[in-house]
Amino acid sequence: MRRTRLANLIAHELETLIQEGVWVPGAYLPPERVLADRFKVSRVSIREALRLLEARGVIEIHPSSGARVRSSTTAVGHLLASRLEGLSLTDLFEFRYIVEPEAAALAAKRADKDVLDRLAEILTEQEASLQDVHGFLALDLEFHRLIAVASGNGVLQEMVSALNAGLRETRLRAIKATFDPIRSLEGHRRVLKAILSGDADGARQAMRQHLKEVEASALGAGVPRGGDEGWEGHG
Known part of the structure; x- marks a missing residue:
């Protein structure tokens, strides 16, 4: 349960950074290990946070290339x-x-x-x-x-x-x-x-x-x- 709450907090922080333009549509987020160092958490927590963002339609996760901010949604x-x-x-x-x-x-x-x-x-x-x-x-x-x-x-x-x-x-x-x-x-x-x-x-x-x-x-x-x-x- 604690890990899930932590993943939600990280997902919120990442989404805020995306909304502020730190990563624009089409840009790739840093690798999991870099994000883990940045947030001082395990890569497992980062992975869960990224899956939450993927489920919300904020990012796309590609096994070969990583997590990318989705392009702006259609009308x-x-x-x-x-x-x-x-x-x-x-x-x-x-x-x-x-x-x-x-x-x-x-x-x-x-x-x-x-x-x-x-x-x-x-x-x-x-x-x-x-x-x-x-x-x-x-x-x-x-x-x-x-x-x-x-x-x-x-x-x-x-x-x-x-x-x-x-x-x-x-x-x-x-x-x-x-x-x-x-x-x-x-x-x-x-x-x-x-x-x-x-x-x-x-x-x-x-x-x-x-x-x-x-x-x-x-x-x-x-x-x-x-x-x-x-x-x-x-x-």
Whole structure:
């Protein structure tokens, strides 16, 4: 738990530096060892912080070249991010039902081996994080973002990244109230199984079922269907 809190603090500091222009879009962050020396922490904590930023859509991590600041988001991404807080639970789930099942279906057709391997790793890491709300949520965000990446559609990637960035804190509040990691993990496993099988229809249906479970969890946390409070579900 302490390491997760530390990773969150480091991620916040790095994101602030990016916003201040220390690293511009397209620039590579220093290597992990350099960042570890700079923050006086272990490389493991730096690695976790970078994964948090990747899940939020702030950076891209390339195994061969390192972490790079993402280019400015498209107009679609900017518009979506600016409107998230005003959307109702019903609006957001209708949007997710349209976007994420289709992203999963495309991923079943297009995903490359590197992304598939990372998705499988995420499920293993989630299984080891069942008692860690913050860590589990970070991996949850990364799972959904990578499915959008695997779809090969840039607009879908922007939409899911904007959802991750805009809803992280409200998702965290609800996940603490209705934390059911086993059910969420099983939903992710069904989605990935269909993607690995190249079953587009199965991936679409698995994601829809997962989102239904997420919606039920959000409602169980007492999140209102409408109004200005936005969505506080997780998944």
